[in-house]
Amino acid sequence: MPRKLIMLDIDGTLVGRTHRIPADAVLAVNAAQANDHLVMICTGRAKPEIEDHILAPGFDGVIAASGAYVEVGGKVLSEAFIDPEVVTRVTQIFERLGVDYLWQSSKGMWATSGYLTRLKVRSRFSGTSRESTLRYWHDIDHARDRASALGRPIGELVPASKGTFLVPPWSKVTIDDVREAIGDYLTVINGSMGLFAKVNGEVMIPGVTKGSALHGVAETLGVDESDTIAVGDSDNDLPMLMVAGVAVAMGNGTDSVKEVADFVTADVDRGGLLDAFTRLGLI
Numbered sequence: 001m002p003r004k005l006i007m008l009d010i011d012g013t014l015v016g017r018t019h020r021i022p023a024d025a026v027l028a029v030n031a032a033q034a035n036d037h038l039v040m041i042c043t044g045r046a047k048p049e050i051e052d053h054i055l056a057p058g059f060d061g062v063i064a065a066s067g068a069y070v071e072v073g074g075k076v077l078s079e080a081f082i083d084p085e086v087v088t089r090v091t092q093i094f095e096r097l098g099v100d101y102l103w104q105s106s107k108g109m110w111a112t113s114g115y116l117t118r119l120k121v122r123s124r125f126s127g128t129s130r131e132s133t134l135r136y137w138h139d140i141d142h143a144r145d146r147a148s149a150l151g152r153p154i155g156e157l158v159p160a161s162k163g164t165f166l167v168p169p170w171s172k173v174t175i176d177d178v179r180e181a182i183g184d185y186l187t188v189i190n191g192s193m194g195l196f197a198k199v200n201g202e203v204m205i206p207g208v209t210k211g212s213a214l215h216g217v218a219e220t221l222g223v224d225e226s227d228t229i230a231v232g233d234s235d236n237d238l239p240m241l242m243v244a245g246v247a248v249a250m251g252n253g254t255d256s257v258k259e260v261a262d263f264v265t266a267d268v269d270r271g272g273l274l275d276a277f278t279r280l281g282l283i
Helices: 023-034 084-097 113-118 123-124 131-136 140-150 175-182 210-221 235-243 255-260 272-279
Strands: 005-008 038-044 062-066 069-072 075-079 100-105 109-113 137-139 162-166 186-188 200-203 228-232 244-247
Touching: 005 200, 005 210, 023 038, 023 272, 038 210, 062 210, 069 210, 084 100, 084 162, 084 175, 084 186, 100 113, 109 113, 109 140, 113 162, 131 137, 137 140, 175 200, 186 235, 210 228, 210 235, 210 272, 228 235, 235 244, 235 255, 244 255
Parallel strands: 005 038, 005 228, 038 062, 109 137, 228 244
Antiparallel strands: 062 069, 069 075, 100 109, 100 162, 162 200, 186 200
């Protein structure tokens, strides 16, 4: 079998309800690598949001912020940022719509107090090996106050690669409302944070996706796209699933993901990754 380049989403693919990688998934990753295949993370999270215990298996690369950040073998190959003027404009749109939101990149995360509370960010990292991660998290109100004091637009103080928004349960705002309000500034897709908000989504640089990152990494490493495999569960995985030679949907994935997949494996918490790797002959 030729060497395969395998891209794995994190939430809902590598980790499930426990937010930890199941032992059988670690086994699958390491066994595939032992067979000379390359296994990389491809996530919507920004790099500082990826905990050490998720990186512990030893991946061959990390694609973060839905394709805006690309790292292979510990070396950053590329990183894209949203135009500061666009960050300023979309921040104003989020505020007008009354949604909680997060701007994220390798430089940090800037969120509303409501977003920080819903995700329990401070308690999540306090007292852990990733406590230093808290220094990457900022209250957007503080950034706004600083920008005002300096007489500068907020986008100049918030280097963002992508954004995430959560609609409060009492709000009638829809994904389409957000998409219409933002227009061509950024691409708006359904999110995968249903545990925190029934209506949620992501905003990304047009043309920058997990799919574009997969294409670029394959080209850099000299791997034919027919020898690439993507495994995911949510809408931000669609671009890489559609580019990959083989697309695998998790059993817990959305209907849209399952529709484009070559096959559907079991849920992440029921041995889905190990099952997929076995069926693909990677291990």
